[in-house]
Amino acid sequence: MGFYFAQLLTGLANASSLFLIASGLSIIFGVTRIVNFAHGSFYMLGAYLAYTLVTLWSGSVLGFWGGVVLAALVVGLIGLVVELTILRRIYHAPELFQLVATFGVVLIVQDAALAIWGAEDLLGPRAPGLDRAVRILGEPIPEYDLALIAIGPAVLAGIWLLFHKTRWGVLVRAATQDREMVGALGINQAWLFSAAFVLGSALAGLGGALQIPREAVSLQMDLSIIGEAFVVVVIGGMGSVSGAFVAAVLISVLNSFAILIFPQISIVLPFIVMAIVLIFRPYGILGKPGSEAGAPEAPEAPLTLMSPKAMMVMCAGLMALALSPLFTAEFTSVLLVDVMVATLFAVSLHFMMGIGGMVSFGHAAYFGVGAYAAALAVKFLGFGMLPAMAFGPLCAALAALFFGWFSVRLSGVYLAMLTLAAAQILWGVTFQWQDFTGGDDGILGVWPPGWASSDRVYFYIAFVLCVGGIWVMRRIAYSPFGYVLRGVRDSQTRAEAIGVDTRFHQWMGFVIAGAFAGLAGVVFAFSKGSVFPDSLGIALSIDGLIMVLLGGIHALAGPILGASAFVLIEDWVTRLDYWRFIFGTIILVVVLVAPDGIAGGIQRLWRIIKRGAA
């Protein structure tokens, strides 16, 4: 009995930490509609800053708690700087573009932390006065856990008072429901947004700072927490702080008992819970449908066929690509295979996001399933390369058929989060299932057969599959299927009113996008000779988002430009020290200079040049 009670208390202590970071994320999303990937970075900064301050003032109770609070305040200030210098400039960009900017911030913070605090994990001091364990029902419980259990609800109460008893809080709640209306009532939105961002960042910083007696401070803290924090926000309902609390308790307590029965489950449990909650309550436990509406987007221009000039440029580019192995070094061919794989992947994601209007935060799932299916077919079924290359996309399509069925029941950010859950579940299973997938060690020896083993020959195989795949997707974009898919995105009501089964249509769009992502995965697997769980991971999904959004979501050429630029720049900067810092800065510059993506930026530049010439 005592043991189970101890588990419950551990669960509640974890819930408090999770709630602190999730509440900040929820407030930021509620008010600004920004899906803030940098929230994990604020959390990590909170921990590092607290580590420095608390070690500096070591030993005293006041030093510890003063350090924690000061760290949170400093993170709030950093949040203010990020909001003022970057996000404020792009509030009018398409909603998801800010996500790319926040990811730029993630990269910069990672390298800044590396430069300041070094690569070693740092073990923080324990909290003075709370460094022992007390016995409850015969089980030792850390005193600090008890303090955390009290801090969570205390912060919730503080936020509740702030939101219900102050004018500012009322405005925040109003903006969460309908920010246009709040703007129309003459409230200065810029100020409201900044304040919400500061509060949210400070809460993330506080969450991080309070972790130092419990876990080592490391550079991996940011991305390891962000997935779970999103899950808590979504389960609770976007913008609902009480919802975040309920969700944090639900997940943490469930987890603390589930690991007793099935220890491996803790990686996937939050995502399974989220998937179940979203299926029954599409807006989360305490969320409301209204809280999803954001600023209306400018309508996209109608699709036009390529002009003869553009067609010639494209043909010339393809010719140059096809002939490149003849006059470049082998490693260039290898790099170009990477570019083609990334482009096919980005085009498949764009098919889903741009054409289908279904944003995916977990598109890597289908890339990874394709890659793993091919690798497993080679390893266990003795498939040759070509049959395995057909098998991979098929399996990816089946996975998309399964997860897509659930996903198309939702829309907007909730759909995106469910795709993230699907990807994380697949990643978790792959990571844990040592005997079948090799776990962290991956599957090695997935090489092309003798006739295709030279980099040049493989280049042409990849060329045919990737360029062919991209061509097919473009063709589909111009087909009745693709047009109707865009129609469903534009107006579900109208599509339904002309006899289209909108959900089924989106589902099929999801499957097609999944199959082509799988094709990209297959080409990738054979070019590297191996597959690892990374190929299903959140980082690759984010890369895909960046490629599509940086390229420009409203242009069919967008993902092609975005993916090529991404891979080439990444290849170049990763050879440098502090490449993340440089890469993050490049991303931010593109975001600020071309809020309509590279494709939109080029179009604008072209118009300016033409006007100048005329």
Add this chain to the structure above:
Amino acid sequence: MSTVLQVRGLSKSFGGIRAVRDVNFDLAEGEFLALIGPNGAGKTTCFNMLNGYLPPDEGTVSLGGQSLIGKPPRDIWRMGVGRTFQITSTFMSMTVVENVQMALISHHRRVFDLFSRATRLYVDEAMALLDLVSMRDQAGRACSELAYGDLKRLELAIALAHEPALLLMDEPTAGMAPSERVALMALTAEIVARGGVSVVFTEHDMDVVFAHAHRILVLNRGEIIAEGSGSDIRANPLVQEVYLGGGAVFETEASDA
């Protein structure tokens, strides 16, 4: 004339409010029927039950002998019911003609065609429909650039694409300038006069109703309180009572038109 639409005992409650009670009417082939009533009379509820957006608590709706109850809007469309919306709903990222082509593509069951060029399909039919609503000259424009009145006309062309037996128009002239209203409804009347389609519409603007409707149903508090031609309705004391608490303002309004 044969009956196109038959509505019997249609009822719907929201909580304790009986929004629509026991509504009965028939629509003859080629008829242009107006459903009017003050705000909150149950027009929209009634309409949403006809087009499948709302399931009725009781009653039947049948089109040419087939029941529409429990069918999703897309199936009702396939059975030959076209509709326009109170707030226009079109595909904003497409051109005018592409919007009509989408309806034709769906009608010809080619939405899962993966390899044809969508913009090359049914161009002539789409142009003919645009001609019908005098929109041919705007065929190539982006839908997002259109004036509101033109969007309404485009919706009409879309709604006629599958040669429906019945056209449901929810507040067709809402949000339009007075001259545009008259033009749109004259156009609709013309289309009805050509034969093949019957129309049910709800409307606020009495000029429009009296000028074109063959028959008028007046709803109040969910019930049909009067039915008849324009002059019958104008003369009906019950209707005057409901709208104005007495007086004869309809006469003046009608004489302005």
